[in-house]
Each structure stands twice: as C-alpha cells, then as structure tokens.
Amino acid sequence: xxxxxxxxxxxxxxxxxxxxxxxxxxxxxxxxxxxxxxxxxxxxxxxxxxxxxxxxxxxxxxxxxxxxxxxxxxxxxxxxxxxxxxxxxxxxxxxxxxxxxxxxxxxxxxxxxxxxxxxxxxxxxxxxxxxxxxxxxxxxxxxxxxxxxxxxxxxxxxxxxxxxxxxxxxxxxxxxxxxxxxxxxxxxxxxxxxxxxxxxxxxxxxxxxxxxxxxxxxxxxxxxxxxxxxxxxxxxxxxxxxxxxxxxxxxxxxxxxxxxxxxxxxxxxxxxxxxxxxxxxxxxxxxxxxxxxxxxxxxxxxxxxxxxxxxxxxxxxxxxxxxxxxxxxxxxxxxxxxxxxxx
Amino acid sequence: xxxxxxxxxxxxxxxxxxxxxxxxxxxxxxxxxxxxxxxxxxxxxxxxxxxxxxxxxxxxxxxxxxxxxxxxxxxxxxxxxxxxxxxxxxxxxxxxxxxxxxxxxxxxxxxxxxxxxxxxxxxxxxxxxxxxxxxxxxxxxxxxxxxxxxxxxxxxxxxxxxxxxxxxxxxxxxxxxxxxxxxxxxxxxxxxxxxxxxxxxxxxxxxxxxxxxxxxxxxxxxxxxxxxxxxxxxxxxxxxxxxxxxxxxxxxxxxxxxxxxxxxxxxxxxxxxxxxxxxxxxxxxxxxxxxxxxxxxxxxxxxxxxxxxxxxxxxxxxxxxxxxxxxxxxxxxxxxxxxxxxx
Numbered sequence: 001x002x003x004x005x006x007x008x009x010x011x012x013x014x015x016x017x018x019x020x021x022x023x024x025x026x027x028x029x030x031x032x033x034x035x036x037x038x039x040x041x042x043x044x045x046x047x048x049x050x051x052x053x054x055x056x057x058x059x060x061x062x063x064x065x066x067x068x069x070x071x072x073x074x075x076x077x078x079x080x081x082x083x084x085x086x087x088x089x090x091x092x093x094x095x096x097x098x099x100x101x102x103x104x105x106x107x108x109x110x111x112x113x114x115x116x117x118x119x120x121x122x123x124x125x126x127x128x129x130x131x132x133x134x135x136x137x138x139x140x141x142x143x144x145x146x147x148x149x150x151x152x153x154x155x156x157x158x159x160x161x162x163x164x165x166x167x168x169x170x171x172x173x174x175x176x177x178x179x180x181x182x183x184x185x186x187x188x189x190x191x192x193x194x195x196x197x198x199x200x201x202x203x204x205x206x207x208x209x210x211x212x213x214x215x216x217x218x219x220x221x222x223x224x225x226x227x228x229x230x231x232x233x234x235x236x237x238x239x240x241x242x243x244x245x246x247x248x249x250x251x252x253x254x255x256x257x258x259x260x261x262x263x264x265x266x267x268x269x270x271x272x273x274x275x276x277x278x279x280x281x282x283x284x285x286x287x288x289x290x291x292x293x294x295x296x297x298x299x300x301x302x303x304x305x306x307x308x309x310x311x312x313x314x315x316x317x318x319x320x321x322x323x324x325x326x327x328x329x330x331x332x333x334x335x336x337x338x339x340x341x342x343x
Numbered sequence: 344x345x346x347x348x349x350x351x352x353x354x355x356x357x358x359x360x361x362x363x364x365x366x367x368x369x370x371x372x373x374x375x376x377x378x379x380x381x382x383x384x385x386x387x388x389x390x391x392x393x394x395x396x397x398x399x400x401x402x403x404x405x406x407x408x409x410x411x412x413x414x415x416x417x418x419x420x421x422x423x424x425x426x427x428x429x430x431x432x433x434x435x436x437x438x439x440x441x442x443x444x445x446x447x448x449x450x451x452x453x454x455x456x457x458x459x460x461x462x463x464x465x466x467x468x469x470x471x472x473x474x475x476x477x478x479x480x481x482x483x484x485x486x487x488x489x490x491x492x493x494x495x496x497x498x499x500x501x502x503x504x505x506x507x508x509x510x511x512x513x514x515x516x517x518x519x520x521x522x523x524x525x526x527x528x529x530x531x532x533x534x535x536x537x538x539x540x541x542x543x544x545x546x547x548x549x550x551x552x553x554x555x556x557x558x559x560x561x562x563x564x565x566x567x568x569x570x571x572x573x574x575x576x577x578x579x580x581x582x583x584x585x586x587x588x589x590x591x592x593x594x595x596x597x598x599x600x601x602x603x604x605x606x607x608x609x610x611x612x613x614x615x616x617x618x619x620x621x622x623x624x625x626x627x628x629x630x631x632x633x634x635x636x637x638x639x640x641x642x643x644x645x646x647x648x649x650x651x652x653x654x655x656x657x658x659x660x661x662x663x664x665x666x667x668x669x670x671x672x673x674x675x676x677x678x679x680x681x682x683x684x685x686x
Contacts, residue, residue, distance in 0.1 A: 159665065161630060168634030208586075211606045211628050211661075213645065243551075246588035246608040263554045265589040285554050287504060291511030302556065318554075322502065 001133045006067040010236035012279050012312035018341035019066035024320035025059040026071040032058045042087050052123040063334050068135050074142030077188050080116025081108045098154035105176045113191035124195040139197030141189050143204035144181045144222040160209045167218045178222040186229040193233045201238035208243020220254045227255030248273045263318030268306035279312035286317045289325045293332040300336040344476045349410040353579035353601050355622050355655035361684035362409035367663030368402040369414045375401045385430050395466040406677050411478050417485030420531050423459025424451045441497035448519045456534035467538040482540030484532050486547035487524045487565040503552045510561045521565040529572040536576045544581035551586020563597045570598030591616045606661030611649035622655035629660045632668045636675040643679040
C-alpha cells in the first residue's frame with residue numbers, strides 16, 4: 001500500500017498528515033463523471049463493474065484524496081429482497097411495492113450478497129486491481145433505519161410518517177422488518193469485505209428524524225447487530241449517523257471503530273462525547289465548498305485545530321458533497337487538509 | 344385571567360399542572376379549521392382579522408390547551424419590506440424577487456409594523472377581546488436566519504445553497520440584509536406586544552442547517568438584537584431554534600426567557616445544558632401523535648418525568664403539528680399532560 005494514512009487513522013495510529021476523503025466523492029460535480037453519466041443511467045452505472053470502477057477511481061486521480069469509496073447506491077440490496085427499485089428522473093428512488101404489513105415483511109427474501117448483488121462484488125475486485133495499492137478502498141451500506149425508511153415510505157421522505165406510524169403502532173411488524181434488513185446488510189458488508197473492501201462505512205443518513213428514546217428502542221439494537229457482526233472481519237468499520245449530533249452517545253453504543261460526525265456540532269465537543277478510544281471522521285459543512293478558497297482554508301484549519309493532532313482523525317465533509325460544487329474548491333480543500341496537518 | 348398556568352411557567356413560578364400548547368395548533372388537522380380554509384385561501388385568512396380570530400380560538404375551545412397562538416405566517420412582514428410573497432398551491436411560499444445582491448438589500452424598506460401589517464395587530468386586539476381571559480395569547484415572528492433563508496432562496500429550501508453562498512462569499516451583503524431583517528422583526532414583535540400579545544415566540548425553524556461556528560458568526564448577533572430588544576416589554580419571550588440541539592448553548596446566548604427544544608434530545612439533558620435559570624418548552628416528536636393513545640400517554644409521562652416537576656416547563660411538540668394528525672390523539676395528549684403533571 002503506497003498510501004495507508006486512511007487505514008492508520010482508522011486504527012488511531014500516527015500518520016504523516018491527516019487523511020481526507022469526501023462522502024459521495026465519485027459524483028456529478030466532476031466533469032469526468034458527467035461524461036459517463038450522460039451516456040448511462042444511474043442504475044446501469046452501479047451495475048456495470050467497469051463503469052463503477054472508472055468513476056470510483058476518478059477522485060483518486062483528480063483530487064488526491066486518501067481513500068476510494070466504491071461507487072454504488074445504498075438501495076442496491078433491495079432488489080434481492082424482492083423490493084422493486086427504480087430511479088425516476090430528478091425524483092430519486094421510487095419503490096413500487098412499499099412494505100407496510102406483516103405479510104409484506106414475510107415476503108422479503110434474504111439472499112447471499114454474491115447472488116443478490118454480484119456486480120458490486122465484481123466492481124470491488126476490479127477496483128482493487130486498478131487501484132494497485134495507490135489508496136485503500138472503502139465499501140459501504142445504508143444502516144437499518146435508513147433502508148427501512150425507504151422501504152416503508154416507498155422512496156425518500158421528509159417526515160417519515162409511515163415509518164413512525166409502523167414503529168409506534170405495529171412494533172412487531174417494525175421489528176420483523178428491521179431483523180430482516182439487518183441480516184441482509186450484515187451479509188452485504190461481509191461480502192464486500194471478502195471481495196476486497198479494506199474498510200466499510202454504514203450510512204444512517206436519515207436517523208436524525210428520531211428522538212433519542214426512539215432511536216434506542218427501535219434502531220440501536222439493529223445497527224448494533226450489523227456493526228458487531230463485523231468485529232472479526234479485520235477491517236475498520238465507520239458508523240455515520242447524520243443529524244444525530246444530539247445523541248452521539250447512543251450512536252457510539254451501537255458501534256463502529258470510527259464515528260462519522262455531521263457539521264452541526266464542533267469536532268472537539270463531538271470527540272469528547274464519543275470518547276478518545278474511537279477514531280472520528282468529519283466534519284466540514286459541504287456548502288463551505290461554495291465559499292472563496294481563502295475561507296475554505298480557514299475552516300479546514302479550524303477543524304484540524306479542534307482535532308488537536310490526536311491520532312484517529314479522518315477529515316471529511318459532514319454530509320455528501322453537493323453536485324454543483326466547484327471542483328477547484330474541492331481540490332483546495334484536500335490540499336489544505338494535507339498542508340496544515342503535516343506533522 | 345382564568346388560566347395563567349402558561350404565563351406562570353414562563354416566569355418559572357409554581358403551577359397547578361404543566362401548561363401545554365402546540366406549535367401550529369390552529370391548523371389543518373382540525374375539521375373546524377378546514378371548514379373555513381376551503382372557503383378562503385391561506386393569505387386571505389391571515390389578513391382578515393375576523394377569520395384569524397376564529398381559527399386562533401378553535402384549539403382553545405376544542406382541545407383545552409393553556410395558551411392561544413395568533414394565527415398568522417412568519418412571512419407576513421415581507422410585503423412591507425417590498426418583497427413579493429405568494430403561496431403557490433401545494434408548494435408553499437414563493438418569492439418572485441429574491442434578494443441576492445447589495446442593491447436588493449438597499450431596496451428593502453423598514454416600515455412601522457402597524458403600517459406594514461395592520462391586520463395582524465387588529466387580529467391580536469380582536470382575539471384578546473374574544474378570549475376574555477380564558478387563556479393568554481402568544482404572538483410570534485420568524486427569526487432573522489429563517490426569514491433570510493426564504494428571502495434569499497426565493498422560497499423553502501433543503502440545502503440553503505444561495506444563503507450560504509452569500510454568507511461565505513459576500514458577508515457584507517449578508518450582514519446588511521440581517522440588520523434590516525432584525526430591525527423589521529423587532530418592530531413587528533414590539534407592535535404585537537403593544538396590541539396585546541401576552542408572550543411572543545421567535546421561530547428559527549431552519550437554523551439547524553448551520554454549523555455552530557457559522558451560527559455564532561452569521562446569526563447569533565442578529566437573533567440577540569431582536570431578543571434583547573424585547574427585554575423591557577414586560578412579556579415572556581420564547582426562543583425556538585429547530586434542529587439546533589447540538590448547539591443549545593449558543594441558542595441560549597442569543598437570548599429568550601423560555602428556550603424551545605426539538606425532539607432530537609432528551610428534555611433533561613437539554614435543560615441541564617440550557618441552565619435552570621431559563622424555562623423550557625417541548626419536546627414531543629409531532630409524529631408520536633400518530634401512535635396509539637396508550638403510547639402517547641407513556642411518552643407524555645416520560646417527558647414530564649424528565650422535567651422533574653421543576654417550575655418552568657411548558658409542554659409542547661418538538662416541531663409544528665402535522666396536518667394529518669388525528670385530533671382525538673391531540674386531545675389525549677393534552678389530557679395526559681394535565682393529568683400526570685397535577686401537583
């Protein structure tokens with residue numbers, strides 16, 4: 001491995017400078033990506049290992065980030081479960097058979113991930129080969145709550161009304177669904193690791209819709225099932241629960257070697273609450289990248305100062321990068337992280 | 344005043360039981376409201392004191408809540424500022440002349456609130472008369488950031504890209520805009536108090552989009568200007584910053600006799616961080632009201648326990664009530680608050 005900063009930081013080892021990558025770094029803000037995206041639809045790109053490999057590598061070549069993250073979508077495991085997934089133009093994911101009753105849950109299949117999503121595993125093998133040690137490869141999945149929210153609501157949601165109505169009104173249906181989802185996700189991540197992922201991240205993108213009590217009762221046991229099931233796989237596990245900064249202690253209880261932090265909290269306070277026995281990842285507001293480079297640099301420095309050169313900080317955004325972000329600002333950010341954290 | 348529980352709790356005085364009201368309590372979940380709403384559009388209802396009075400009183404008559412809140416919209420002051428506000432069907436507010444450059448800011452007018460929004464003041468006088476002391480009347484406004492976000496984005500937003508681009512890239516335009524907005528809001532709330540509002544709440548509905556540093560630099564001084572400008576008006580001031588539970592200390596620094604809490608944090612932890620020298624208001628997840636009444640009751644009890652009978656707790660939702668909420672569940676909630684908090 002020519003660049004092992006990221007993996008070292010995950011294990012809280014000393015590094016030459018702070019590693020950095022960006023959530024959703026293989027994406028529409030890059031001209032190279034758009035060139036491919038105009039020729040193929042999003043799902044085709046996810047399901048064609050050659051295309052997934054090409055776009056996964058683009059940010060490594062262009063930005064100099066310290067890790068590659070598999071190009072994929074958190075909803076890819078749905079099809080194997082018997083849930084119909086489509087991406088409507090400009091509308092995001094649409095599920096034509098949302099899960100609402102116990103019968104729907106009973107109909108969900110649990111396949112082996114190599115059978116359900118062979119193209120993901122093939123992409124991982126291909127990316128590892130192409131990377132040839134230039135940077136480690138991160139695999140990922142959604143977290144049980146986030147996946148459940150799509151499956152129940154039938155797509156994206158603002159308020160999670162159906163989801164909460166099930167939780168509160170039919171907890172036995174909720175638990176049965178979460179059990180099945182957790183099992184699918186654990187197998188999915190294990191298969192990614194077996195295929196060659198050198199770290200994995202579990203994204204709980206929408207769990208910030210819940211109160212701490214509801215998180216603890218309805219979500220934490222299932223997130224913990226997935227995360228603790230990965231303990232013996234030998235790779236670092238990152239747990240990112242977006243908009244959950246007011247209940248970080250519970251997120252930590254669910255597990256993860258590295259805890260992702262959104263931008264709604266200062267990194268020093270977040271790390272103190274998480275505990276220094278975990279690594280942390282974060283936490284620049286993605287829209288800072290619309291600021292002049294001088295201000296981006298200042299804000300990068302501020303986050304590095306809050307990390308106090310403590311081993312175990314991975315620099316990242318506090319959420320996925322926006323598709324209109326100027327790529328030169330992203331490059332300025334990556335450069336600033338390396339420059340101002342040089343030990 | 345026949346029911347002064349709410350005002351006493353705002354001043355942290357002993358009460359017979361915990362007062363309760365609901366954000367957006369005069370709204371579409373009530374059949375009485377919909378009966379009027381089908382006859383008039385939303386803005387007409389806001390601008391017709393007789394209609395605003397009627398719907399403001401509906402929850403008092405039906406639910407037995409301990410305070411009335413003026414029926415109005417946080418964007419009503421925009422028209423007097425020279426900003427064109429319309430409500431598109433099912434799309435929320437639309438502003439045809441959003442503010443982006445310094446010239447746009449210079450064109451903003453600062454009128455007296457009685458001149459800009461005479462119908463609001465007339466509604467307050469009429470509501471006070473109709474209430475005849477049965478419950479106190481709360482007036483309200485948006486907070487500077489939330490109002491600025493609409494004015495800059497031209498309507499609602501998910502990501503506040505234009506807003507943040509201005510903050511970061513043209514801070515002099517941002518500051519000039521926030522100065523004008525704060526002045527308008529301070530005058531607006533003072534006029535409401537003069538007209539008869541017995542408490543006021545400032546809603547910072549969208550400020551959760553910001554990092555603590557950006558809140559402190561770009562928002563706090565302006566929120567403080569409004570809140571501290573109300574200190575000598577003799578009525579309690581409630582400050583609600585939604586989705587800001589990870590930076591409550593900064594929200595407190597901006598001011599408010601009562602601090603509103605969303606549902607993303609436990610009330611006991613929130614109050615400890617806010618300090619016991621302030622009253623608190625909250626914090627049931629609005630979607631709990633889709634749960635069976637038995638669970639609603641449990642969750643009400645849990646919040647009351649976290650408040651520990653300490654004087655200064657006003658029960659409320661952690662955000663506005665959803666328009667599909669079953670009204671009988673709302674009534675069960677109000678009853679449970681009174682029943683389980685009886686001293």
